[in-house]
Structure formats: structure tokens, C-alpha cells
Amino acid sequence: MSVKAKYQPVLDLGEKLNVQNGDVKEEGGILKIKGTTKDQYEKNLLWDKIKEIGGQNPSDLQADIKVADTSVYHRHTVKSGESLSKIAKLYYNDPMKYKQIFEANTHILKNPDLIQPGQVLAIPNL
Incomplete structure (x- = not known):
């Protein structure tokens, strides 16, 4: 199974949340994802899904998730x-x-x- 297929539920959630400026690349067995969520709550949802699949510190994923509105949760x-x-x-x-x-x-x-x-x-x- 490719690392992208492994983390497909995370990518699906990102689409559902309408993550902006999203980018996904697989390099050397590591999935690199980035994007901007509306708020911290949505960022936490993505991280919860990442940890559910890859554990507390997944070694096969690098995520750079920014938050558009930090004024509220x-x-x-x-x-x-x-x-x-x-x-x-x-x-x-x-x-x-x-x-x-x-x-x-x-x-x-x-x-x-x-x-x-x-x-x-x-x-x-x-």
C-alpha cells in the first residue's frame, strides 16, 4: 500500500473541510501535505485523523497545516x-x-x- 493510500482518509477529510492552498506530494516513502484550515478546530480534526492512522509521531508523513483565523477556536x-x-x-x-x-x-x-x-x-x- 502506498503511503498516499494509507493516509487517504486524511486527504478526504481535508477536501470535506475545504482546506485551502492544499498540496500533497509523496517523496521517498514520505507523504508531504500542506494547507490552511479555517480555524484551530479543523486543524485539530486533521491531526486527530493523522494520529489515528499513523500514531502519535508518524514517520511516513510530514504535515504543514496553517490556520486562517486564529482569533477563535x-x-x-x-x-x-x-x-x-x-x-x-x-x-x-x-x-x-x-x-x-x-x-x-x-x-x-x-x-x-x-x-x-x-x-x-x-x-x-x-
Whole structure:
């Protein structure tokens, strides 16, 4: 199996995330990938997929992944049935960090218990 075939799920995820300025080369059994994600959350998704396939420090892959918007961790569009604590658990694995999400969005939220589907919330860097 070629190293590119091995990491195809990473390349597929990059396409799904619409990674910009992407480039993929295979040289001497090492896959070299680069590109720019929208935010840190998407970069982390790519790295999680890389580690899932190649382990903590893959020797057959070199990745140079940049982040376009470092002002936030992610921008989340609220779906029906979500709460700030559910969103905090998704991104931070800690529902109590809902307060940080609320504070980062007081320009559109007046009450942490009243969020609406379709609202785009900034998920702050912690």
C-alpha cells in the first residue's frame, strides 16, 4: 500500500473541510501535505485523523497545516436542541465551559439559556 493510500482518509477529510492552498506530494516513502484550515478546530480534526492512522509521531508523513483565523477556536452554527453546555462539551469536553462561550458572544446573546438555531457562535480559544 502506498503511503498516499494509507493516509487517504486524511486527504478526504481535508477536501470535506475545504482546506485551502492544499498540496500533497509523496517523496521517498514520505507523504508531504500542506494547507490552511479555517480555524484551530479543523486543524485539530486533521491531526486527530493523522494520529489515528499513523500514531502519535508518524514517520511516513510530514504535515504543514496553517490556520486562517486564529482569533477563535471555531465558529459553530447552533442546531435545534443544542445548549451552550452541550456545545462546550463538544469542543472542550467540559460542559461547564459554557460560560466562556457565552462571554465570547454577548454581542448576540443576552442569556446563556436562550440560544437559537441558526445563530453562529464564536468558540473562543482557551
